[in-house]
Amino acid sequence: MTEKHVETYETPMEIAWQFDYEMDIEKLRNLYSKSKRLQWDGERDLDWSIEVDPSKPIIDDDRFGLSEIPFVKRLSQSQQETFRAHVGAQRLSQFLHGEQGALMTAATLTHAVPDYEGKLYAATQTMDEARHVEVFERYVRKLALVYPMSPFLRELIDVTLKSGHWVKVAIGMNMIVEGLALGAFHNMRRATSCDLLRSLIEGVLRDESRHVAFGNVYVGKTISDMHPDDREDVADFAFDALMMMARATGRREGERPAPDPTFLAVLENSEIDPKDFVAGMREAREQGIEFDQPPGTIHAFKDLMMPALVRVGAITDRTREKFEAEGIRIFEDASVLEAMEDDDTGTLDFDEALANAS
Ligand SMILES: [Fe+2]
Ligand SMILES: [Fe+2]
Numbered sequence: 269m270t271e272k273h274v275e276t277y278e279t280p281m282e283i284a285w286q287f288d289y290e291m292d293i294e295k296l297r298n299l300y301s302k303s304k305r306l307q308w309d310g311e312r313d314l315d316w317s318i319e320v321d322p323s324k325p326i327i328d329d330d331r332f333g334l335s336e337i338p339f340v341k342r343l344s345q346s347q348q349e350t351f352r353a354h355v356g357a358q359r360l361s362q363f364l365h366g367e368q369g370a371l372m373t374a375a376t377l378t379h380a381v382p383d384y385e386g387k388l389y390a391a392t393q394t395m396d397e398a399r400h401v402e403v404f405e406r407y408v409r410k411l412a413l414v415y416p417m418s419p420f421l422r423e424l425i426d427v428t429l430k431s432g433h434w435v436k437v438a439i440g441m442n443m444i445v446e447g448l449a450l451g452a453f454h455n456m457r458r459a460t461s462c463d464l465l466r467s468l469i470e471g472v473l474r475d476e477s478r479h480v481a482f483g484n485v486y487v488g489k490t491i492s493d494m495h496p497d498d499r500e501d502v503a504d505f506a507f508d509a510l511m512m513m514a515r516a517t518g519r520r521e522g523e524r525p526a527p528d529p530t531f532l533a534v535l536e537n538s539e540i541d542p543k544d545f546v547a548g549m550r551e552a553r554e555q556g557i558e559f560d561q562p563p564g565t566i567h568a569f570k571d572l573m574m575p576a577l578v579r580v581g582a583i584t585d586r587t588r589e590k591f592e593a594e595g596i597r598i599f600e601d602a603s604v605l606e607a608m609e610d611d612d613t614g615t616l617d618f619d620e621a622l623a624n625a626s
Contacts, residue, residue, distance in 0.1 A: 280432040284382045295485040296385040299478055303392035306478075306612065308471050310403035318464040320410040325352030326360075331459035333565075336557055339548025343540070351538040357408070358534045359456065360465075361415035364404040366449055369425035370479075371397035373441035380434035386486060393482065396475040403468050418530045420516035421445070424509060435490055436505045442483035443576040444509050450476055450608060451568030457614075458565075473614035480576065481609045488580035499584065506582040507590055510573065514596055517569065571604035579605075 291297045320326070332352055334340050340348060374397050377390035408414055428440025453476065457469040491499055517525050535542050566572065577583050578600045583591070591598055607616060
């Protein structure tokens with residue numbers, strides 16, 4: 269028997285029994301009903317007979333942000349394809365590992381939320397995330413290439429799971445990690461040339477709209493009912509988690525993203541010297557080339573995470589100053605986020621929502 273790769277740790281999570289069995293948070297009850305109604309089955313509803321050629325990229329050339337970089341254009345056609353195929357596999361692998369994290373945080377919410385309808389809702393999210401792990405695992409297997417989990421994503425999810433309070437778990441997962449994921453899913457849905465992957469992601473996005481809405485209807489109310497000291501404690505958690513994200517993505521002015529070892533592995537597998545790549549990126553910046561953002565691209569940090577945190581009151585006057593001191597701008601426009609929450613089809617076109625956003 270082969271040995272399974274398992275990593276464990278203990279968390280200080282609170283468990284809450286609830287004996288009132290009363291459905292008095294109407295919005296949450298509606299979300300729960302909707303979740304039951306809209307369950308889909310990836311095994312039955314997706315066409316797995318669609319062939320995926322692991323040697324071919326799943327990202328369209330003209331939707332691949334890095335294609336515009338002169339350094340990438342100078343690579344041979346076959347090397348460009350290899351690079352795109354590996355970038356695709358690296359991203360899909362992060363989706364898979366992130367979904368496993370979401371499965372565990374959703375289960376944690378089921379244990380810990382104090383309200384009956386909150387528990388029922390969180391159980392549906394747990395099932396949603398299980399189905400997401402299932403379909404991404406099956407798809408990644410077709411690519412025949414699994415990258416390890418990015419240490420940045422792993423750290424953020426571990427900090428969330430270890431935070432000890434369900435409000436922090438919901439902030440870390442339903443707002444920050446899922447904000448990142450929603451942006452990435454939406455962008456991949458637009459960028460991929462694979463029909464199977466597109467319909468898989470549309471199914472996932474349909475579910476994710478509820479996960480984002482949960483953060484808003486439930487966490488917002490809880491934070492506003494909190495003692496001010498507890499609210500500041502939650503705000504500090506949100507600040508720390510966002511700073512982790514900011515460091516990983518290079519959000520601070522004049523700062524470059526920290527090198528992600530899984531991306532370095534992509535370069536290695538594509539036979540691109542990391543030094544040449546860094547020089548190529550510098551050259552593109554000096555030429556003023558905007559990369560990584562074809563029209564309609566969602567910016568997770570600005571369009572999803574920040575507005576979600578502001579909306580529920582997880583950014584207070586005190587932490588606002590802390591963000592400013594770190595050179596991080598606060599974005600409050602929730603129009604993209606709200607468009608996402610209202611979308612039960614997973615096929616929303618965000619150009620309009622983005623046009624309305626400042
Ligand atoms: Fe998910
Ligand atoms: Fe989710």
